[in-house]
Amino acid sequence: MLRADGTADCDACELPMFPLSIERGTVHLECANRHHGEAPLPPDGPGRRAVESWITRRGAQLHEQHERWGTDADMDDEEERSGEEHI
Secondary structure (H helix, E strand, O other): OOOOOOOEEOOOOOOEEEEEEEEOOEEEEEOOOOOEEEEEOOOOHHHHHHHHHHHHHHHHHHHHHHHHHOOHHHHHHHHHHHOOOOO
């Protein structure tokens, strides 16, 4: 069950779960321990906006990380040029 802020508790570890995506009226959630869960998308405006806000912020964070550190494709090109493999 989603809280008003768009999060839920993980059944496995009790950490907060955050929305990752919405598909066919279902919110897909993940906690810091990578446990996954699902919940119905709230029908009300504030609950739905909270879920969409979490998803938007996560997307912006991932975009910023790719901009800052480069994408995986950039790393593959760099490995080919240097002949080294990054682990």
